[in-house]
Amino acid sequence: MARLFSPVANTIARASLVAAVAVPVGAIVMGSVVSRSPANTNVGVAFDQPVPFSHAHHSIELGIDCRYCHTSVTKSSSAGIPSTETCMSCHSQIWTDSPLLEPVRQSWAEGKPIRFASTGEVGWNRVAKVPEFVYFNHSIHIARGIQCNECHGNIQEQHMTAKGKPFFMKWCLDCHRKPEKALYVDEQQPDLTPQEKVFAFYRKIQEGAKLSARELALKKGREYQPTAAELEKGREMVQKMDIKVKTLADCYICHR
Amino acid sequence: MEETKTQTGLDIEEIRRRLRGERGQRYWRSLEEVAETPEFQQFLEDEFPNRSSLLDLDRRSFLKVMGASLALAGLSGCRFLPKEKIVPYVKAPEEVVPGKPTYYATAMPFAGSSIGLIAKAVMGRPIKLEGNESHPWSLGASDVFSQAAILALYDPDRGTTVKNRGFVATWEEFLAEARKVLPQAKGVRLVVGDVASPTLERQLAEFQAIYPNAKIVRHEPVSRANVREGAKIALGREALPVHDFSKARVVLAVDADFLASMPGSVRYAREFAGTRRVDEENQSLSRLYCVEPAPTPTGILADHRLPIAQADLEGFLQHVAYLAGAASQPGAANLAPESFWNGLAKDLRSAGAQAAVVVGDACTPAAHALAIAIQAKLGSVGSTVRYVAAPAVRSDQRLSALVTDLESGAADAVLFLQANPVYSSGLGERLGKAIGKAKLSACFDLYETETAAACSWYLPAPHFLEDWSDARALDGTVSIVQPLVEPLHDTLSVHSLLPALMNRPSEPLAEVRKTWAVDDKTWRTWLNEGVASVPKAAELPVPATVQAPVGRSRRVDGFEVAIRPDPTVWDGTFANNGWLQELPKPFTKLTWDNAVHLSFSAAESLKVSNGDVVRVTLGERSVEGPAWILPGLAKNTVLLHLGYGRRAGGRVAEGAGFDVYPLTSEDSPWGGVGARVEKTGKRAVLASAQMHFSMEGRDIVRMGTMEEYRRNPSLKPEHAHGEAPRDLTLYSDEEKRREQEGVQQWGMAIDLNLCMGCNACVTACQAENNIPVVGKDQVQRGREMHWIRIDHYYGPRAGDGSGDNPTHVVQPINCMQCENAPCEPVCPVAATVHSHEGLNQMVYNRCVGTRYCSNNCPYKVRRFNYLNYQFAQKNFDRKEDIPLLKLLNNPDVTVRGRGVMEKCTYCVQRINAARIEAKKKGRDIRDGEVVTACQQACPSQAIVFGDVSDPNSRVSQIKRNQRNYALLGELNTRPRTTYLARVTNPNPEIEA
Secondary structure (H helix, E strand, O other): OOOOOOOHHHHHHHHHHHHHHHHHHHHHHHHHHHHHOHHHHOEOOEOOOOOOOOHHHHHHHOOOOHHHHOOOOOOOOOOOOOOHHHHHHHHOOOOOOOHHHHHHHHHHHHOOOOEOOOOOOEOEEOOOOOOOOOOOOHHHHHHOOOOHHHHHOOHHHOOOOEEOOOOOHHHHHHHHHOHHHOOOOOOOOOOOOHHHHHHHHHHHHHHOOOOOHHHHHHHHOOOOOOOHHHHHHHHHHHHHOOOOHHHHOOHHHHOO | OHHHHOOOOOOHHHHHHHHHHOOOOOOEOOHHHHHOOHHHHHHHHOOOOOOOOHHHOOHHHHHHHHHHHHHHHOHHHOOOOOOOEEOOOOOOOOOOOOOOOEEEEEEEEEOOEEEEEEEEEEOOEEEEEEEOOOOOOOOOOOOHHHHHHHHHHOOOOOOOOOEEOOEEOOHHHHHHHHHHHHHHOOOEEEEEOOOOOHHHHHHHHHHHHHOOOEEEEEOOOOOOHHHHHHHHHHHOOOEEEEEOHHHOOEEEEEOOOOOOOOOOHHHHHHHHHHOOOOOOOOOOOOEEEEEEOOOOHHHHOOOEEEEOOHHHHHHHHHHHHHHHOOOOOOOOHHHOOHHHHHHHHHHHHHHHHHEEEEEOOOOOHHHHHHHHHHHHHHOOEOOOEEEEEOOOOOOOEOHHHHHHHHHHOOOOEEEEEOOOOOOOOOOHHHHHHHHOOOOEEEEEEOOOOHHHHHOOEEEEOOOHHHOOEEEEOOOOOEEEEOOOOOOOOOOOOHHHHHHHHOOOOOOHHHHHHHHOOOOHHHHHHHHHHOOOOOOOOOEOOOOOOOOOOOOOOOOOOOEEEEEEOEOOOEOOOOOOOHHHHOOOOOOOOEEOOOOEEEOHHHHHHHOOOOOEEEEEEEOOEEEEEEEEEOOOOOOOEEEEEOOOOEOOOOOOOEOOOOOOHHHOOOOOOOEEEEEEEEEEEEEOOOEEOOOOOOOOOOOOOOEEEHHHHHHOOOOOOOOOOOOOOOOOOOOOHHHHHHHHOOOOOEEEEEEOOOOOOOOHHHHHHHHHOOOOOOOHHHHHOOOOOOOOEEEEEEEOEOOEOOOOOOEEEEEEEOOOOOOOOOHHHHOOOOOEEEOOOOOEEEOOOOOOOOOHHHHHOOOOOOEEOOOOOOHHHHHHOOOOOOOHHHHHOOOOOOOOOOOOEEOOOOOHHHHHHHHHHHHHOOOOOOOOOOOOHHHHHOOOOOEEEEEOOOOOOHHHHHHOOOOEEOOOHHHOOOOOEEEEOEEEOOOOOOOO
C-alpha cells in the first residue's frame, strides 16, 4: 500500500496546530493594535483642509485667544467653528493676495461656505470627533478649568491641525473617575477662576512665561502623572467645586 | 403565526355574565380581557407575540444561525471612524449659538381658533412645539394637534410645487392664467374654512371689492355654527361662550368634551384641575355631571355620567331648564331616574353663580339657547361663563349653492383656500364633478387633497412655521404667527396669493403688519410675547331672563348615528400625520383606523363582535366599516369618526379607515336618527393597543368616592398588599443610601384625579425623544414604540349591572425608574444600570437585544426596535438629497437603531442641560428647572417631576399626599413614579 502521507505531512500538521492558535490570537492582537493605532484613531494625522490653517501661527505667534474663533466654547456644547466673516475680519486687511487664502475670499465673495479649491468639496475635514452617541459639552469642562490641551494635545504647536488624543471611552472615564488628576491651580496666578485659568495658560505659553512641569506636559500634549501632593490639592478642588464624582461616571452623563 | 392576527369573536352574553359576577372593585381594560379570549391570553403571556422562536427551528438551521451569529458578533463592532465635514457659516447669525436651541413665540391656527406656542429651533430648524405660558389659551400646555403639528412641516408628502392638471407648473403660470380669467369670470368663488386670521379676513373683503362677483363660501367640516346660532336665538346675535371653570363648583357637561377636544380645552383643563386637587387641607371638590351619547375624555373624569342619545339631549336640557326655573315646560323627565334630577337640580341651584353648563358643538342651536337661559337664571353668566361677540364668519353662499352654481355655470372660477370639501362634505362627489366645468379651479393646500385632484390647479401652501400670519383665539386674543424657517418648498403665503390675484403683489409680513398698524417696538413686543396687546372680543350683556325655544327629544327609530371629529386626526386635516395615526385613541386604543362604535347592547342584538364589518345606513346613504364595541355608548347610538377613508392627501392618509362624510349633510353634519346597521359577513383587522402591555389584574388603579376617601385617605383596597416593607432585604440599605447621598434624586408623581387621557403627553414624548412611527402591521404585533402610554380601565358603576355604562380610569404609564429595578439584574451585558440620581439608565450601545429586561419588567414599559424604524424613514423621502424627516430629530437624543431596547429616560437630555447650566453657576438644579416633555404638555398639570430628596420640592410635597401610592408596590420595586389615587365626588343623594 502506498503511503498516504509524505514525511512533510508531519511538519504541516505541527504547523497547522501552531497556526490554529497563532492565527486567531494574532488576528485579535492585530485588530486591537490597529484599532488603537493612528490608522484608526487618527491621532497625530493631519487632514487635508481647504486652507492650511496653522494654530501655531495664530495662537502662539500672533497671540489670538481661542475664543476669537471658537466663540461658543464657554457657552455651549459645541466650541463653534469660525465663519468666513471671522477669517475676513483680519484677512480683508492682511495677506489679501495670498493664494492660500483664495478659498476664504471666494467664500466671502460668493456668500457660500468655504470649499476645497481643488475638488470643490464643501467644508473643513473634521479632526476631533466623539461618536454620535456621546454628548460632550465644552462649556462645562472649561468652566471646571479643564485645559483644552487635556483633549486636544499640543494644539498651540500644530501647524496642521491633528487630533491630540484617541477619545477612547476608557480615556474619558479615567478623568471622570478621578477628576483630581486634571484639576489644578496656577500657582503664579492663584486667584483666577478655573475658566480664566484655561485661557491665561495660553497667554503664558505665548509670552514664553515659565511653565510648571504639569503645564509643560500639557503644552506638549504629553501624559502627566501628578504628584501625591498635587492629587491631594486636586481632591480639595473637587470638594470646593462640589463635583459629585460618583455621578460623573454614570452612563447618562455622556450617553442619552 | 398568521392565526394570531385574526381577532376572535366575543361572546357578549358570557362577558355580561362575568361582569355581573364580579364583586367589588374589579377593573378591566378590554372586553377581550373579561372574556379571556385566546388573543388576550397571548398578549398576556408574551409581551411581543408573533415572533419566530428558536424552538421552531430544526437543528440544521439552528446551527447555521448560531454559527453565523458567532462569526459576525465581534465584527459588527468593528469599523473605522467615518470622515465628517464641518461646514461653517459665511456670516454667523447673531442669535444662533451652535448647540444651543433658540425659542420663538408663534401660534397654531386650528379650526377657526388658535393656540399660542413656543417653537424650539436648533441651528435654524424647528424641532419641537410647546405651549406659550403667556398665551391665555395655552398657559404653557398644549394638545395632541399642536404637539404633532411639527411633523407636518417635514412631511415628505407635502405638496412641493404648483401643478396644472397633474403636471409641474409655476406660480407665474398660474397667476398669469388667473389674472386673465378672473376679470371676465361670471362668478368667482372662494371656499375657505372658519378663518382665525384677521389679515385673511381683511384680504377676503378686499378681494370682493376688486371682484364684485366674488362670493365667499364657508366650509368647516367640524364647525361651531350651532353654538353661534344658539346664541343668536337667545341673545339676538352670534356669540361664543367663554367658560371659567376655576370658579365652577358644579359643572354640567352636555355632550361637551371641554377637557380635551372643545376649542379652549387646554385652558379649561387647567382651570378644572384646580378644582379637583384633594389633600388633607383641601377636601372640597367640584362636581362634574356628564351627559353624552358617546364617552369622551371629559366623561372619564365625570362624577356622574349618563349615556343619553344625541337626539335626547335637547329634551334633557329642557328638563334641566325646567328644574332650574328657566323654562315653564318640563322636558324629557324619563331620561334619568328621579333621584338624578333632584340631585342635579339641587346642586345647580345651590351652586348658583358657581354652576356651569357646557354644551357641545354637536348639540342643536336650541340646546345652546337653553344653556344660556339656564345659566342666566342661575346667575352664573359673568362668573363661570361669558358670552363674547363671535368674530364675523361671513358666508355669502352655502356649499350646496356653490355646487348648483358650478353646475349651471353661474360660477366659473373657484379657489379653495385650505378647504377640502370634495372629501370633507356629503356633497363631495357632485362637487368634484361640478368643479370640472369651471374655467379656473385651484386648490391651495398643504397636501394634494381630493379637492386638488378635482381642480385643474394645485397650489402648495406653506406650513404655519414657514409663514407670517395672525390668528385669533377663542376669546379674540390675537397672536402673530411667526415663521421659523424659510419655506422648504416652492410655496406662496395665502397673504401673498390674494394680493397677487388682485394685481398688487405684496409680502406676507407687510400684509400682516398692514392689518396691525403698530410701531416697530410694539410689534417686536408682540412677537416676543406671542400675544398682541389688542382688545379682545366684546362681551355681550345677557339679561336675567332669556327666552329659549322649547327643547324636544327626537324619537329614535332603530339606531341613531353620532358623527364626531376623530380624537387624533380630527376632520381629516391631520390624516397624513403618522404620530397622530399611531396615537391610540381614547377608550378604544385603536390606531390607524376608525370604526363603527356600537354599544354593548347594540352589539348583542346585532350579534356582532369587534372587527365584523357592518353597514350603517342613514337615509339613502350608507357606509361600511368594522365594528368596535365601546362600553359607555348610549344604547342605540352608533358613533362614527370623521377623518378617515382619504382618497388623496399623502401615503399615510390614503387607505386608512373608511369615509364617514357621505352620511353628513349641510343641515345635519353631526349625524341623525333612523339609521340601520347590518352585518355584512366580512371581517376586518384593526390595530388596537388596548390589550398590549397588560399588567394582569393587580391592584393597579386606586379609586374611591369622596366619602371613601374621608374614611380611608390612601384608598388602598382592603385586600391589597400595599408597598413591601423596606427592611425585607438581605442587603443593607446602607449601601444604597450612601450611593444616593448628596445627589439629587429624580422622581415623578401623577395625579389620577386630573388625568383624562387626552394623549398630549404621549405625542409630546414622541416629538421630544425621536420616537418612530411603526405602522399598523407592527402595532398589531404589539410593537408600538411610545415611551409613555395611557392605560384605560373600565370599572363597575353602581347600579349598572349590564356593563353599558362603566366607570373609567386612565393611568399614564412610563418607566417607573424603580429603585430596585427588575430589569437591571437580568441584563447579561449591563446595558441597563442605575445612575446615582436614581435613573434606570438604558445604554443603547451596550444592548444586544436579548429582551430579558422587558420580560422582567412588571410595568411593561420597555420598547424594542424590531426593525430599523428610524432609518426606514428614508424610504419615505422622495428626494434622497433632502432627508426631510431627519431634520425633525432632536439632536440631544440618540436615534435608536434596530435590535436595541429603549424606554422613558425622564427626559435625561433636559436634566443634563439644566445640570450643566446650574453647575456653571456653581449650584445644584433648582426645583422646576427640569420639566419633562410629558409634564410640559399636560394641560391639567397632572404630572409633576422633580428632586425627591429635597423635602421642599413640589414633587416631594405631592408625594406626601395620603393618596400617593406606588404601582405594584408589593413587588418591592420602589418605583420613582408614583400615583395619586383618584377621588370622585358623586352626589350622595343620587341613587345610581
